[in-house]
Amino acid sequence: MTLDLPRTTDEILTTDLHLVQSFADLNALKQSGARTAIVAAEGAMVRDSDGNELIDGIGGLWCVNVGHGRREIIEAITEQLQTLDFYSTFYSFTHPAAAALSAKLAELAPGSLNKVYFGNSGSVANDSAVRILHHYYNRLGQPKKRLVLSRQGAYHGSTYLSIAMTTPEYSDGWSRAEGLVHYLRKPHYWHEGDGMTEAEFLDALMEDMRSRIETLGAENIACFVAEPIMGAGGVIVPPKGYHKRALEICRDYEIKYISDEVVTAFGRLGHFFASEAVFDIQPDIINTAKGLTSGYQPLSATIMSDEIHEVISGPGGSFLHGMTYSGHPAAAAAGLANIALMERDEIPQKAQVTGKLFEETLKGLEDIEIVGEVRGSHFMIGIELVKDKATKTLFDPDLNIGMMVAQKAQSKGLIARPLGHILILSPTLIMTPELIARTGAILRESILEVMASLKAA
Template identity: 65%
Template sequence: MTQDRINLDTDTILEKDAHLIQSFADLNFLKDKSARTVISKADGTRVWDHDGNELIDGIGGLWCVNIGHRRQEVISAINEQLNTLDYYSTFYNFTHPTAVQLAEKLVSLAPANLTRVHFGNSGSVANDSAVRILHHYYNRIGKPQKKKILSRQGAYHGSTYLAMAMTTPAYSDGWDCARDLVTHLRCPHALREANGATEAEFLDLLMTEMRDKIEEVGSENIAAFIAEPIMGAGGIIVAPEGYHKRAIELCRAYDIKYISDEVVTAFGRLGHMFASEDVFGIQPDMITTAKGLTSGYQPLSATLFTDEIYDVIAGEGAMFLHGMTYSGHPAASAAALANIKVLETEQIPQRVRTSGKRFENNLRALSDLDLVGDVRGSHFMMGIEFVKDKATNESYPDAAKVGLRAARHCQARGLIARALGNILILSPTLVLTDEEIDDIARILRESIIATRADLNMEGF
């Protein structure tokens, strides 16, 4: 069956693709078959489209293929697990060795205060789980009114009904979600929000606004503050230095739990297995993770939390009425264990501290181009924001589709990059060679120059 599909020509696949709904896509635009790309093969840092064109995977599948594609260690572990125990649930009184091993491993890697693990199958589910667990926790301790969640403009926490509410409103235009549960704080995006303030002044402003919002909503009504260490799908937004430490101090002062959304940042992307403590110096009450947990080889997520929370929800008379059929799936757990072993054995996070900085610095060098208003991020999590006027940081109108144009030029030159409005996002595999890093920078420079020429020619 697989070979039959591979033997189909590209046009036939795209005709059949009419039945498939792509996520976060302009479905009307995709009615034009030429707007879609069929990816048929992958290996290492690269993928191939169905016509045989080789492409550097500059988005790591979707932030997730940290160890690279087609690693036989992970594939073999999945196959072996399926041949041993293909599926059993972790519901009721059941468990199985692979999920147990993985939970123990995650606890050994996470900040020391996080000792309990609940598995799901996506980052959205991990974040929903975190909130459901906290709501139940507060019910159990006699504070049932503590339900509100503080999030931020520009955040991305998933696309389920609750997770989308915690995500920046720009992602839910025209769609419903649990908005009444969430209050959004200002985005910590210096280019667009600092208005000329220094980094320290901007940080003070953000913290003052956070305190004011807590007091306006009432700390007695707020269950948690959720934050990505670096904002991902909202545009690679890096908060001012010290932001997370100051934010968690406010949370502690007002009896608000801190959820660190490490769906993207964990498992090496910033040079550490978890970034919350090792990079940003905080021990959150909960960490959510997915993506790099299995490097995308299987769908799996995890919500980690403290004994203090666990002791309440596991007390006498409590029932844990939450879970998914595939929570802790044996094959997914095996994939995660094998993936983590590759990360540790090959010291990939440690290598990222050097190779990721080379990547970051190469991309920051693109700031000399007229179209580039900002290059931001860290290591293998980078964003390039395009502007019409560097002096004023004026953006191009949506009709210019600058990010999409740049992404198309990149793909024509052998690189997949992700367009997000006037932003281009790069989140490649973590095993790039120095030569590949330099190639990406070259392709980006050529593509940005070509994009500027297009815009000039069309009068934008």
């Protein structure tokens, strides 16, 4: 069967008027030329409906780690659908793909993180982690332990609970679960350091954490949730040693530590999981999605410790949480094929080298007058654009400087993600040195041209 899809740009964008797009200015999308239709993809590139070949500088959205069009994953999904198209993992049912993927994740995850609950998005993974921990503490006779510690600048999803765990800027004008989540200081030294050394700033962050715990009462706090590197909050790398010291504080106060690796896992920082390999911690729960299937199927995983599972699986209770599509056969098959491909081609190991080249290439843009800071690690980079580098003064938000640079870059063959005054790059992990150099050159040209237009205005 051949699907009857719109083909031309006009047909696609006319049909698209019925689609509500995520995190978009819906009013702005009514304007002509505001939308781009992507119609094909291969490797590190995508093609729009006008035939333009573009470097996928955002990896779909942090997720197409192994690149587009990988036949191994497509064929694994097809074979699975031909064998078992769907069956749920509710009640006492299971199936080979979900069983095998859960075992593989337990093998890859650090320490005693051996039990896996599947969802279909990072939002669901983070939401599930909190719900599971609330049940865990109920089972232990500690029902007051419900509060969640998050951070200013965090992004943990868009469900009613996970958006509450996300920095307030992402829910401006919207409602969310109130009263459960409390925010710690943003760990962004460049903006928040206030003349301190980085070590002094780290001490201040840890003091803020201890003070907040003491104020709220450790007996009321279930968990602390943290991205190893903040993603959609601006690609913020915390001071060295931050996560290890935060985990020690959590242990002191008997608070569970959730590591949100929805972005950082599956090779983006050069390892299958970054928590232990990069940041030297073994959290109580790791949440992942995106790179788990490289975006070929929607799938997430909440990976919990044996100790948590032992409590929630004891006699006298049921696991009253579940999604119809948890562990979907095709999604699980995609995850297995994706991991097998990564292991065969040594993609995480290669990303340790090419990712550092990408990082160094983009950090070379800091010599431009309006580039205040280039931050991140490997294939996860944020470029902050400022009106005055010396004072770190930002451009007027109405100018939307990030969008100006992103549009200029797209016209030159690169998709980058604008986030106010920040430009985010999270490409596929198969970028060659030549594509990395081209990306850096396009960004330099685009920023300089936008800067020149501002001076001429």
